[in-house]
Amino acid sequence: DQQVKQNSPSLSVQEGRISILNCDYTNSMFDYFLWYKKYPAEGPTFLISISSIKDKNEDGRFTVFLNKSAKHLSLHIVPSQPGDSAVYFCAASYNQAGTALIFGKGTTLSVSS
C-alpha cells in the first residue's frame, strides 16, 4: 500500500513556464514533507521542505504548497529552466516512525528550451 503517491510519471514544460508537480499521501500522521531532485547517476539532492503546520514554503524559484485536508502537496517551479530537467521525488515522514523518509515513485520533468 503506497503511502506517498506521485501519479504523473512524467511532465514536459517549456523553458520560462511554470512546472507543477503533484503528490498525494494517505497517512494523516505525516508531519514533514520534502521534495528531492535526482539527476542520472547521482543520489537524490534535497530541494525544499514543509512542515505540516504550514501551508506554503518558498525558496527562490521553488514553492511547495500543502493542503492537509486534501492530503495533497505540490511543487511549483517558476520560471522553469532546462537545468531543472530531472526526476523529482516527493517524500514524507512522521516522528512516531523515526525519521526515515517514505518516497513516492517520482516524476520525470523535462524542460525544453
Next chain:
Amino acid sequence: EAEVAQSPRYKITEKSQAVAFWCDPISGHATLYWYRQILGQGPELLVQFQDESVVDDSQLPKDRFSAERLKGVDSTLKIQPAELGDSAMYLCASSLDGRTDNEQFFGPGTRLTVL
C-alpha cells in the same frame, strides 16, 4: 562541500554470490540510512543507524542482508546470497542527528546487477 561517499559505484555479480557495499557519511553525522531503489520506484528504507545502534531494520531481509556500523562512522551493507530480485540502486544517506527536520544527504549510490 562535504559529501556522502559510497563504493563501489557499480557491481555486477551472479546469483548466490556475496556482495558488500560501503558508505562513509558526512563527518559528524550521527544518523545513517541505507535505502534501496528499484527501477521506476522511489527509495525504500532498508536500515537506519543512530551512531552504532540500529534504530530501524524492519524492512531489511535479514535472511540474506546484514548491515553494520561498528564504530558509528562508516557502514557496510552485505547481501549473501544475492538473488535476481536484488538488482537495484543502493543509496546511503546521512543526517546530523536524525531529527525529522534534518536534511538527509544522499551518496551517489551503488548500482547492483545480479545475473
